[in-house]
Amino acid sequence: MLELANVEVVYNEVILVLRGLSIEVPDGQIVALLGANGAGKTTALRAISGLLDNHNGEITKGTVTYNGEVINGRKPSDIVLSGITQVMEGRRVFGELTVDENLICGGITIKDRNQTDEAYERVMDLFPRLAERRKQVAGYLSGGEQQMLAIGRALMASPKLLVLDEPSLGLAPKLIEQIRDIIVDINQQGTSVLLIEQNAMMALSIANFGYIMETGKVVMDGDAKKLLADDDVKEFYLGLHGEDGAKKSFKDVKHYRRRKRWAS
Amino acid sequence: MAKLKLNFSEPSHVIGVSLLIGGVIFSVYELVHDPDIFVTTLLKSLALGSVYAILALGFVLIFKATEVVNFSQGSIAMIGALFISFMVADENLPIVGFFWEIKNPIYSLGGPEWLMWTLSVLVALCFAAMLGLVIERLAIRPMIGEPLFSVAVITLGLEIVLRGFANDTVKIQYRNINAPWGTGGFKIGSGFVNWSYFAAMIVAAIAFVAVFFFYRSRMGIAMRAVAHDQEAAMAQGINIGKVFAIAWGAGAVLAALGGLFATQPPVRQTGAVDPEVSLVAFRALPAVILGGLDSVQGALIGGLIVGTAEIYAGQYLSGQTAWLGSGYPLIVPYFVMIIGLLVRPYGLFGTPEIRRV
Ligand SMILES: Nc1ncnc2c1ncn2[C@@H]1O[C@H](COP(=O)(O)OP(=O)(O)O)[C@@H](O)[C@H]1O
Ligand SMILES: [Mg+2]
Numbered sequence: 272m273l274e275l276a277n278v279e280v281v282y283n284e285v286i287l288v289l290r291g292l293s294i295e296v297p298d299g300q301i302v303a304l305l306g307a308n309g310a311g312k313t314t315a316l317r318a319i320s321g322l323l324d325n326h327n328g329e330i331t332k333g334t335v336t337y338n339g340e341v342i343n344g345r346k347p348s349d350i351v352l353s354g355i356t357q358v359m360e361g362r363r364v365f366g367e368l369t370v371d372e373n374l375i376c377g378g379i380t381i382k383d384r385n386q387t388d389e390a391y392e393r394v395m396d397l398f399p400r401l402a403e404r405r406k407q408v409a410g411y412l413s414g415g416e417q418q419m420l421a422i423g424r425a426l427m428a429s430p431k432l433l434v435l436d437e438p439s440l441g442l443a444p445k446l447i448e449q450i451r452d453i454i455v456d457i458n459q460q461g462t463s464v465l466l467i468e469q470n471a472m473m474a475l476s477i478a479n480f481g482y483i484m485e486t487g488k489v490v491m492d493g494d495a496k497k498l499l500a501d502d503d504v505k506e507f508y509l510g511l512h513g514e515d516g517a518k519k520s521f522k523d524v525k526h527y528r529r530r531k532r533w534a535s
Numbered sequence: 536m537a538k539l540k541l542n543f544s545e546p547s548h549v550i551g552v553s554l555l556i557g558g559v560i561f562s563v564y565e566l567v568h569d570p571d572i573f574v575t576t577l578l579k580s581l582a583l584g585s586v587y588a589i590l591a592l593g594f595v596l597i598f599k600a601t602e603v604v605n606f607s608q609g610s611i612a613m614i615g616a617l618f619i620s621f622m623v624a625d626e627n628l629p630i631v632g633f634f635w636e637i638k639n640p641i642y643s644l645g646g647p648e649w650l651m652w653t654l655s656v657l658v659a660l661c662f663a664a665m666l667g668l669v670i671e672r673l674a675i676r677p678m679i680g681e682p683l684f685s686v687a688v689i690t691l692g693l694e695i696v697l698r699g700f701a702n703d704t705v706k707i708q709y710r711n712i713n714a715p716w717g718t719g720g721f722k723i724g725s726g727f728v729n730w731s732y733f734a735a736m737i738v739a740a741i742a743f744v745a746v747f748f749f750y751r752s753r754m755g756i757a758m759r760a761v762a763h764d765q766e767a768a769m770a771q772g773i774n775i776g777k778v779f780a781i782a783w784g785a786g787a788v789l790a791a792l793g794g795l796f797a798t799q800p801p802v803r804q805t806g807a808v809d810p811e812v813s814l815v816a817f818r819a820l821p822a823v824i825l826g827g828l829d830s831v832q833g834a835l836i837g838g839l840i841v842g843t844a845e846i847y848a849g850q851y852l853s854g855q856t857a858w859l860g861s862g863y864p865l866i867v868p869y870f871v872m873i874i875g876l877l878v879r880p881y882g883l884f885g886t887p888e889i890r891r892v
Contacts, residue, residue, distance in 0.1 A: 320770060322766060322769060322770060324680075325680075325765075325766050325769065327680075347769045347770055347772060348769075348772035348773070348774055350772075351770075351771065351772030352772065356770075356771075357770055359766075359767060359770055363764055363766075363767035363770075364767075365759070365760045365763045365764060365767065365768075366763060367759065367763050368756065368759060368760060368763065372756045372759075372760075373760075375753060375756050376756060376757060376760045376768065376771045376773065377771055379753065379757055379771055379772055379773050380771075380772035424771065428771075428772065
């Protein structure tokens with residue numbers, strides 16, 4: 272189980288971005304971490320995967336534990352070795368490398384060649400489209416194919432926990448559905464999933480549990496089904512009550528924040 | 536590989552193409568007019584181009600992985616050549632040999648001279664690689680995350696320190712390399728070709744083939760991934776420190792090889808290591824910039840173009856020293872580089888923008 276307990280993260284020694292974030296990802300489950308742009312979702316992922324250093328960020332309070340071991344401040348490669356891999360926001364495939372070479376990078380920490388061969392077979396089964404483009408340079412793949420490659424790359428280290436940062440971003444509805452089904456497949460094959468999304472509908476439709484965060488901490492959590500049914504969530508994160516079912520604009524979200532402040 | 540699109544409303548492209556056409560017409564004319572001189576000049580320029588390409592490859596390997604233009608390549612080249620001289624002329628192990636003398640064991644084994652020489656050079660290259668690792672560890676690794684400009688300035692400072700150390704402490708003066716191909720060569724009509732030309736070409740070919748295969752190995756793929764997106768590479772668990780170390784080690788080996796050939800014709804005729812060796816790496820800098828700082832093909836093509844231009848200008852404009860000045864061939868690489876950059880500002884094969892957080 273992955274557990275973040277009261278995690279505070281500061282960028283550049285002054286910008287406090289996570290203000291006591293606490294979430295749990297039990298083994299075998301899909302957990303959704305939702306929130307608007309700028310809420311601190313990606314920062315939470317960096318705190319888990321050891322990439323804060325790259326951004327001059329630091330965990331100033333709280334702990335990140337995985338299976339009972341404190342993992343804050345460990346090197347990214349150690350995190351990968353402990354069984355947590357990630358699909359970064361914006362895919363971040365290595366555009367000048369071929370599909371196969373990208374996958375080799377994903378399995379770089381694994382010394383056992385049989386294990387990477389098996390992982391490779393699994394990726395090819397999950398993504399037949401990638402199998403057809405194995406020798407192609409990743410930069411020329413479509414957005415959906417790049418997202419599949421990013422997920423495949425993260426599977427090459429045979430993770431026990433996979434963290435995905437906004438995998439639906441910029442994809443057509445058809446592709447989002449495909450990605451969603453693949454996440455379910457991956458989870459059923461025994462990998463826990465932490466799914467970071469702005470697309471609450473997509474995430475909650477497959478998650479067991481969900482957290483909603485705002486300005487660096489959790490403001491609401493619960494069973495995914497319960498969250499899906501919740502009126503506030505419906506209105507402000509799923510945008511179901513807007514005219515024509517259109518998504519609420521940023522202004523409405525602001526209005527929501529103001530109302531929350533009165534209430535508390 | 537980037538594509539070169541010609542656009543004839545662009546003056547720089549017109550200049551580039553006319554120079555190319557002029558060059559071809561000139562070559563055909565000279566080939567018919569005096570084939571001996573033309574062919575020996577061609578071999579000479581391929582040789583100089585090979586030396587520049589080897590040195591350029593060292594810059595590119597380091598730049599691709601770390602985004603640092605290593606201005607200390609020159610002194611590493613000189614010290615690498617010094618290591619070789621220690622191994623083959625003094626028959627002592629380098630580094631340690633500065634203080635205690637430890638015999639190079641290879642020469643006591645016996646065997647053909649060229650074989651012992653080659654093995655000794657390989658050992659010297661290992662010491663050069665260690666020098667690269669030490670520099671990376673002590674001066675570059677602690678600077679990760681600092682502005683690239685500061686890192687470049689550090690390498691410039693290193694160049695001065697290392698050069699001073701080699702000049703004053705070790706007092707390198709005309710130390711022998713004892714190249715097995717000697718100083719001889721053969722004549723083609725009225726032209727002369729040195730055996731060292733072929734040595735340079737063969738070593739350059741080996742170096743580029745080795746890098747080609749290295750880039751397709753697991754470690755090489757990891758290095759290219761780091762070059763493309765350092766953070767995403769870290770997220771895969773790629774060990775950035777190891778990648779940096781290997782790039783610097785390999786870069787130092789290439790510099791040392793460049794230093795070896797910097798003592799040989801056609802670069803210089805002395806056949807010995809002296810302080811001037813460190814300047815040769817800087818003569819290769821236009822080749823690197825012309826080819827593109829982050830491109831292996833660029834290092835090869837850039838090196839060959841610049842080497843060819845320098846030798847041909849030296850051969851065929853030698854009647855014009857009255858107004859060009861006698862040192863003009865050394866300016867030619869920069870002239871070629873500037874024309875190249877007018878056509879392609881980021882080098883012939885370079886990537887337009889460097890994506891890095
Ligand atoms: N490298 C950084 N340096 C300074 N501030 C940052 C950095 N990265 C993100 N932030 C700030 O942290 C907040 C949360 O960002 P982020 O974690 O990317 O949110 P999300 O992923 O939920 O959109 C934003 O206000 C953003 O401006
Ligand atoms: Mg984000």
